[in-house]
Amino acid sequence: MPPSLAPIFRQAPIFRQALLRAMPFTVMIVPFGALFGVLATAQGMSVFEAMAFSVVVIAGASQFAALQMMQDGAPVLLIILTATAVNLRMAMYSVAMTPHLGMAPLWQRAVIAYFLVDQSFVLGAAEYERRPEWQLAEKLAWYAGIVTPICGLWYLATWMGATFGKAVPPHWPLDFIVPVSFLAMIAPILLTRAQMLAAAVSVGGTLALWWMPHSSGLLVAALAAMLAGAIWETREEARHAG
Amino acid sequence: MPVEAIADKSLLWTVILGLGAATFLLRFSFLGLIGNRLIPGFLLKMLRYTPMAMIPGLVAPGVVWPAATGGEPDPARLLAAMVTIAVGIWFRSTLAAVGAGVAVLLLGLWGLG
Numbered sequence: 001m002p003p004s005l006a007p008i009f010r011q012a013p014i015f016r017q018a019l020l021r022a023m024p025f026t027v028m029i030v031p032f033g034a035l036f037g038v039l040a041t042a043q044g045m046s047v048f049e050a051m052a053f054s055v056v057v058i059a060g061a062s063q064f065a066a067l068q069m070m071q072d073g074a075p076v077l078l079i080i081l082t083a084t085a086v087n088l089r090m091a092m093y094s095v096a097m098t099p100h101l102g103m104a105p106l107w108q109r110a111v112i113a114y115f116l117v118d119q120s121f122v123l124g125a126a127e128y129e130r131r132p133e134w135q136l137a138e139k140l141a142w143y144a145g146i147v148t149p150i151c152g153l154w155y156l157a158t159w160m161g162a163t164f165g166k167a168v169p170p171h172w173p174l175d176f177i178v179p180v181s182f183l184a185m186i187a188p189i190l191l192t193r194a195q196m197l198a199a200a201v202s203v204g205g206t207l208a209l210w211w212m213p214h215s216s217g218l219l220v221a222a223l224a225a226m227l228a229g230a231i232w233e234t235r236e237e238a239r240h241a242g
Numbered sequence: 243m244p245v246e247a248i249a250d251k252s253l254l255w256t257v258i259l260g261l262g263a264a265t266f267l268l269r270f271s272f273l274g275l276i277g278n279r280l281i282p283g284f285l286l287k288m289l290r291y292t293p294m295a296m297i298p299g300l301v302a303p304g305v306v307w308p309a310a311t312g313g314e315p316d317p318a319r320l321l322a323a324m325v326t327i328a329v330g331i332w333f334r335s336t337l338a339a340v341g342a343g344v345a346v347l348l349l350g351l352w353g354l355g
Contacts, residue, residue: 028336044248049258056262061293065300066257070247071309076256079247083257084264086296092289094272102273113270175310176319176347179301180326184339186297187330199294206299207306218299225295230287 004105011141018123018145025119026149030157032060035177037161038168039067047162054158058117058151061185062086064178074214085219093121100128100139108140115147194236198229318350 033054040050057063066083074082093116101112123146128139168174190196202225209217248254305323307313326343330336 031340040248043245045254049248049254053258056258057265059265061297062261062265065296066261068300068304070254070257071245073247076247076253076260079257080260080264082300083261084268085292086300087265087268087292088289088296089292090265090268091271092286092292094269095286098272106274109274110270113273114266116269116273173310173347173351176304176308176322177344179304179319180322180343180347181340182297182301183323183326184330184336184343186294187327187339188334188336190294190331195291195294198291199298202295202297202299203302206302210303215303218296221299222292222295225299226288226291229291229295230284233287234284 004108007137008140008144011138014138014141015145018127018142019149021123021127022119022146022149025123026153029119029150029153032181033154033157034161034165035174035181036060036063036067037158037163038165039064039161039174039178040158041162041165042168042174043067043071045162047159050162051155051159054155058114058154059087059090060154061182064182068178069215072215078214078216082215082218085222090116093118096121096125100124101136101143103136104140112140112143115143115151117147117150119150120147192233192236194229194232197232198225201225201228318347318354321350322347 036054037047037050040053041047045053053063053066057066062083065086066079069079069082094113097112097116101109104112120143124139124143127142128134131138134142186199190199202221205221205224206215206218209220211217212220247257301323305319306315308316308319310316311319322343325346326339329342330339333339
C-alpha cells in the first residue's frame, strides 16, 4: 500500500457514515443507469459498449445527450461538444473541491476528479463545510464512502439495463422517458428567478434557433441562458446591497 | 431501431473516448492543474447555470416536435412534460416528477392516442 493511503484506511468509521449518507441518493441512480443501458442496446450498442460509455464518461445527463445526438445523426465533433457542454458544471465542482482536497498527491487528485459527479460534489462539499476540523485523510475517507455506492450502482445499473433491456415491451414510449427524466431533474432545482430565467432562455433560444444545422443552436442558446442567469443574479445582488 | 452512428464502431468509440476525455479534463481542471488560483467570479456564476441552461434546451425540441410522431406536436407528450415540470417545481422531488410525468404520458397515449 502506498504510504499516502494508510491514513485513509484508518478512517473506516467515516467511510461507513458516508456509505449510509449516500444511500438515499442511490434511488435515482439505479433507474437512470438502467434506462441508459436499455436505450444504448436498443439503439445498437453491445453490452460492452454501453458499459464502456458509463465507465469512461460516468456522467448520466451527457450520456443521454450524446445518445440523442447520435440518433439525430449529428457530426461527431458536435456530439462531443454538446455532450461536454452538459458537463461544464463539473469545472465548478472542481473549483469547489480544490480547497478541501487540493493537497492530495497528484494521482489521488486524478482519481478524485474521475469520481467527481453531482452527488459527490453535493454530499462532499456540504459535509466538509460542517466539519472544518477534518484533515485530508478524513475528507478522503468520506469521499470514498460517497462514491462507492453512487458510482458502483451506476455501473451495475447500466449493465442490468443493457443485459435485460430486451425484456422491455417494444411499444413502451421509451423515446419520451428521457425528456421526462431530464425535466424531472431540472424542475426541482429551479429555485430562484435567475435559474428560471436561464431555463426559459434555454428553451426559447433552442426552439428559435432550431433552423441551425444539427441542433447547434442549443449551444448558442445555452451560452445565452448562462449569461442571462449570471447577469440577473448579479443585478439582484446589487439591488440587495443598495 | 439501430442507429447509424452507433453501428459505425469507430464513430461510437470516438464519442465515448472524446466525451470521456473532455469530461475528465473539466473535473480535473482546477483540482489537478490550475489549483487555487483566482477564478473570475462571473465565470463561476455562469458555470453554476449550466444544468438549467443546457438541459431544458436539449429536451424542448423533442417535446414540441417529437420524432415518434414525425415532428407533429403531440398532446400526450406536451401534457406529460408540463405535468413533470409542475410537479417537480411544486414538490421539489425528482422522483415524484418522474412518476407523475410517466403516468400522464401513459394515460395520455392510451386515452388520446
